[in-house]
Amino acid sequence: MLREPERAAIDRLWQRKLSQDAAGLPKSERHRNLEPASAAFLCALALGVGAKRMLEIGGSSGISTIALASAAREVNGTLISIEIDAARQTESRETLRRLNLERFVDYVCGDAIEVLPSVAQMDLVLLDCEKEDYIGFFDMLNVSRGGFVIADNIISHSLNDYVAHVRKTPMVESITFNIGKGLEVTRFP
Numbered sequence: 395m396l397r398e399p400e401r402a403a404i405d406r407l408w409q410r411k412l413s414q415d416a417a418g419l420p421k422s423e424r425h426r427n428l429e430p431a432s433a434a435f436l437c438a439l440a441l442g443v444g445a446k447r448m449l450e451i452g453g454s455s456g457i458s459t460i461a462l463a464s465a466a467r468e469v470n471g472t473l474i475s476i477e478i479d480a481a482r483q484t485e486s487r488e489t490l491r492r493l494n495l496e497r498f499v500d501y502v503c504g505d506a507i508e509v510l511p512s513v514a515q516m517d518l519v520l521l522d523c524e525k526e527d528y529i530g531f532f533d534m535l536n537v538s539r540g541g542f543v544i545a546d547n548i549i550s551h552s553l554n555d556y557v558a559h560v561r562k563t564p565m566v567e568s569i570t571f572n573i574g575k576g577l578e579v580t581r582f583p
Protein backbone atom coordinates (compact mmCIF):
# COMPACT_ATOMS: atom_id res chain seq x y z
CA MET A 395 0.00 0.00 0.00
CA LEU A 396 1.00 3.62 -0.28
CA ARG A 397 3.10 4.65 2.68
CA GLU A 398 2.74 7.98 4.43
CA PRO A 399 5.68 9.74 2.66
CA GLU A 400 4.27 8.56 -0.68
CA ARG A 401 0.81 9.90 0.12
CA ALA A 402 2.40 13.19 1.21
CA ALA A 403 4.37 13.45 -2.05
CA ILE A 404 1.22 12.74 -4.08
CA ASP A 405 -0.66 15.37 -2.11
CA ARG A 406 2.10 17.95 -2.67
CA LEU A 407 2.06 17.33 -6.46
CA TRP A 408 -1.73 17.43 -6.49
CA GLN A 409 -1.91 20.73 -4.57
CA ARG A 410 0.52 22.27 -7.06
CA LYS A 411 -1.60 21.03 -9.97
CA LEU A 412 -4.71 22.59 -8.38
CA SER A 413 -2.95 25.94 -7.94
CA GLN A 414 -1.73 25.87 -11.52
CA ASP A 415 -5.28 25.22 -12.70
CA ALA A 416 -6.60 28.02 -10.50
CA ALA A 417 -3.98 30.40 -11.90
CA GLY A 418 -5.20 29.56 -15.41
CA LEU A 419 -1.76 28.61 -16.71
CA PRO A 420 -1.59 27.47 -20.34
CA LYS A 421 -1.74 23.69 -20.88
CA SER A 422 1.98 23.49 -21.66
CA GLU A 423 2.86 24.92 -18.24
CA ARG A 424 0.33 22.94 -16.20
CA HIS A 425 1.06 19.53 -14.69
CA ARG A 426 -1.90 17.35 -15.63
CA ASN A 427 -1.46 14.87 -12.82
CA LEU A 428 -3.59 11.86 -11.97
CA GLU A 429 -6.09 12.32 -9.11
CA PRO A 430 -4.88 10.99 -5.75
CA ALA A 431 -7.93 8.67 -5.54
CA SER A 432 -7.03 7.18 -8.92
CA ALA A 433 -3.43 6.75 -7.77
CA ALA A 434 -4.57 4.89 -4.65
CA PHE A 435 -6.85 2.68 -6.76
CA LEU A 436 -4.03 1.91 -9.22
CA CYS A 437 -1.71 0.93 -6.41
CA ALA A 438 -4.35 -1.31 -4.83
CA LEU A 439 -5.20 -2.97 -8.16
CA ALA A 440 -1.54 -3.61 -9.01
CA LEU A 441 -0.99 -5.08 -5.55
CA GLY A 442 -4.17 -7.12 -5.66
CA VAL A 443 -3.23 -8.84 -8.91
CA GLY A 444 0.46 -9.08 -8.04
CA ALA A 445 1.55 -7.28 -11.21
CA LYS A 446 5.33 -7.53 -11.59
CA ARG A 447 5.88 -6.00 -15.03
CA MET A 448 4.24 -2.61 -15.32
CA LEU A 449 4.24 0.20 -17.83
CA GLU A 450 2.91 3.74 -17.82
CA ILE A 451 2.61 5.96 -20.86
CA GLY A 452 2.68 9.56 -19.69
CA GLY A 453 4.50 9.61 -16.36
CA SER A 454 4.67 13.42 -16.13
CA SER A 455 5.94 14.62 -12.75
CA GLY A 456 5.08 11.35 -11.11
CA ILE A 457 1.82 10.78 -9.22
CA SER A 458 1.05 7.54 -11.07
CA THR A 459 4.74 6.65 -10.96
CA ILE A 460 4.72 6.82 -7.16
CA ALA A 461 1.57 4.65 -7.03
CA LEU A 462 2.86 1.95 -9.35
CA ALA A 463 6.43 1.95 -8.04
CA SER A 464 5.04 1.55 -4.54
CA ALA A 465 3.15 -1.56 -5.72
CA ALA A 466 6.25 -2.80 -7.55
CA ARG A 467 8.25 -2.63 -4.32
CA GLU A 468 5.97 -5.24 -2.68
CA VAL A 469 6.64 -7.87 -5.35
CA ASN A 470 10.12 -6.76 -6.43
CA GLY A 471 8.58 -5.77 -9.73
CA THR A 472 9.48 -3.09 -12.24
CA LEU A 473 7.72 -0.11 -13.75
CA ILE A 474 8.70 1.30 -17.13
CA SER A 475 7.73 4.98 -17.15
CA ILE A 476 7.60 6.62 -20.59
CA GLU A 477 7.42 10.41 -20.72
CA ILE A 478 8.12 12.68 -23.67
CA ASP A 479 8.88 15.79 -21.58
CA ALA A 480 12.40 15.53 -20.15
CA ALA A 481 11.91 18.19 -17.45
CA ARG A 482 8.81 16.47 -16.05
CA GLN A 483 10.60 13.14 -16.01
CA THR A 484 13.63 14.63 -14.25
CA GLU A 485 11.35 15.96 -11.54
CA SER A 486 9.66 12.57 -11.21
CA ARG A 487 13.02 10.81 -10.93
CA GLU A 488 14.10 13.17 -8.14
CA THR A 489 10.82 12.63 -6.25
CA LEU A 490 11.08 8.86 -6.56
CA ARG A 491 14.73 8.98 -5.48
CA ARG A 492 13.75 10.83 -2.30
CA LEU A 493 11.05 8.20 -1.65
CA ASN A 494 13.57 5.41 -2.22
CA LEU A 495 11.40 4.09 -5.05
CA GLU A 496 13.64 4.98 -8.01
CA ARG A 497 15.17 1.49 -8.11
CA PHE A 498 11.80 0.06 -9.15
CA VAL A 499 11.44 2.43 -12.12
CA ASP A 500 13.02 2.20 -15.54
CA TYR A 501 12.63 5.75 -16.89
CA VAL A 502 12.42 6.16 -20.65
CA CYS A 503 12.33 9.68 -22.08
CA GLY A 504 10.74 9.68 -25.51
CA ASP A 505 7.63 9.35 -27.62
CA ALA A 506 5.74 6.19 -26.74
CA ILE A 507 5.08 5.50 -30.41
CA GLU A 508 8.80 4.91 -30.85
CA VAL A 509 9.37 3.15 -27.55
CA LEU A 510 6.44 0.72 -27.50
CA PRO A 511 7.67 -1.63 -30.26
CA SER A 512 10.61 -2.64 -28.03
CA VAL A 513 8.59 -3.04 -24.81
CA ALA A 514 8.15 -6.64 -23.68
CA GLN A 515 5.00 -8.26 -22.33
CA MET A 516 3.39 -6.40 -19.42
CA ASP A 517 1.06 -7.40 -16.58
CA LEU A 518 -0.37 -3.92 -16.06
CA VAL A 519 -0.33 -0.82 -18.26
CA LEU A 520 -1.53 2.72 -17.52
CA LEU A 521 -2.50 4.92 -20.48
CA ASP A 522 -2.32 8.54 -19.35
CA CYS A 523 -1.05 10.51 -22.35
CA GLU A 524 -2.84 12.43 -25.13
CA LYS A 525 -6.32 10.98 -25.48
CA GLU A 526 -6.20 10.73 -29.28
CA ASP A 527 -3.31 8.25 -28.92
CA TYR A 528 -5.08 5.82 -26.60
CA ILE A 529 -6.50 3.50 -29.26
CA GLY A 530 -3.28 3.33 -31.28
CA PHE A 531 -1.17 2.70 -28.17
CA PHE A 532 -3.65 0.12 -26.83
CA ASP A 533 -3.26 -1.82 -30.07
CA MET A 534 0.53 -1.77 -29.73
CA LEU A 535 0.56 -3.32 -26.25
CA ASN A 536 1.62 -6.84 -25.42
CA VAL A 537 -0.41 -7.71 -22.32
CA SER A 538 0.00 -10.96 -20.40
CA ARG A 539 -2.85 -13.42 -19.77
CA GLY A 540 -4.89 -11.96 -16.94
CA GLY A 541 -3.13 -8.62 -17.36
CA PHE A 542 -4.74 -5.20 -17.14
CA VAL A 543 -4.80 -1.96 -19.11
CA ILE A 544 -6.09 1.09 -17.25
CA ALA A 545 -6.89 4.32 -19.06
CA ASP A 546 -7.55 7.65 -17.34
CA ASN A 547 -9.88 10.54 -18.33
CA ILE A 548 -12.59 8.23 -19.66
CA ILE A 549 -15.50 10.19 -18.14
CA SER A 550 -13.96 13.69 -18.16
CA HIS A 551 -13.14 13.45 -21.87
CA SER A 552 -16.05 11.19 -22.91
CA LEU A 553 -13.67 8.66 -24.45
CA ASN A 554 -16.47 6.53 -25.87
CA ASP A 555 -14.50 5.50 -28.96
CA TYR A 556 -11.73 4.11 -26.77
CA VAL A 557 -14.21 2.25 -24.56
CA ALA A 558 -15.98 0.76 -27.58
CA HIS A 559 -12.63 -0.20 -29.11
CA VAL A 560 -11.25 -2.07 -26.12
CA ARG A 561 -14.56 -3.84 -25.51
CA LYS A 562 -14.41 -5.23 -29.06
CA THR A 563 -11.19 -7.09 -28.22
CA PRO A 564 -12.12 -10.78 -28.01
CA MET A 565 -12.65 -12.11 -24.51
CA VAL A 566 -11.61 -8.96 -22.63
CA GLU A 567 -13.61 -7.79 -19.63
CA SER A 568 -13.76 -4.03 -19.32
CA ILE A 569 -15.49 -1.66 -16.95
CA THR A 570 -15.50 2.09 -16.36
CA PHE A 571 -14.90 3.11 -12.76
CA ASN A 572 -16.16 6.49 -11.61
CA ILE A 573 -12.94 7.29 -9.79
CA GLY A 574 -11.14 10.59 -10.40
CA LYS A 575 -11.69 11.49 -14.03
CA GLY A 576 -12.94 8.00 -14.88
CA LEU A 577 -10.81 4.90 -15.29
CA GLU A 578 -11.42 2.21 -17.89
CA VAL A 579 -10.06 -1.02 -16.43
CA THR A 580 -9.64 -3.73 -19.04
CA ARG A 581 -8.65 -7.28 -18.14
CA PHE A 582 -7.14 -9.55 -20.76
CA PRO A 583 -8.17 -13.22 -20.92
Ligand SMILES: C[S@@+](CC[C@H](N)C(=O)[O-])C[C@H]1O[C@@H](n2cnc3c(N)ncnc32)[C@H](O)[C@@H]1O
Pocket residue numbers: 426427428451452453454455456457458459476477478479482504505506507522523524527
Ligand atom coordinates in the same frame (compact mmCIF):
# COMPACT_ATOMS: atom_id res chain seq x y z
C1 LIG B 1 -2.00 13.55 -18.03
S1 LIG B 1 -0.29 13.71 -17.99
C2 LIG B 1 0.23 12.30 -17.09
C3 LIG B 1 0.04 12.41 -15.61
C4 LIG B 1 0.81 11.37 -14.82
N1 LIG B 1 0.41 10.03 -15.16
C5 LIG B 1 0.67 11.60 -13.33
O1 LIG B 1 0.15 10.72 -12.64
O2 LIG B 1 1.05 12.65 -12.85
C6 LIG B 1 0.11 13.27 -19.65
C7 LIG B 1 1.60 13.17 -19.91
O3 LIG B 1 1.78 12.42 -21.12
C8 LIG B 1 2.93 12.89 -21.77
N2 LIG B 1 2.85 12.43 -23.17
C9 LIG B 1 1.96 12.84 -24.10
N3 LIG B 1 2.15 12.18 -25.25
C10 LIG B 1 3.17 11.31 -25.03
C11 LIG B 1 3.81 10.34 -25.85
N4 LIG B 1 3.43 10.14 -27.13
N5 LIG B 1 4.81 9.63 -25.32
C12 LIG B 1 5.19 9.82 -24.02
N6 LIG B 1 4.61 10.73 -23.20
C13 LIG B 1 3.61 11.47 -23.70
C14 LIG B 1 2.83 14.41 -21.59
O4 LIG B 1 4.08 15.03 -21.77
C15 LIG B 1 2.27 14.52 -20.17
O5 LIG B 1 3.32 14.73 -19.24
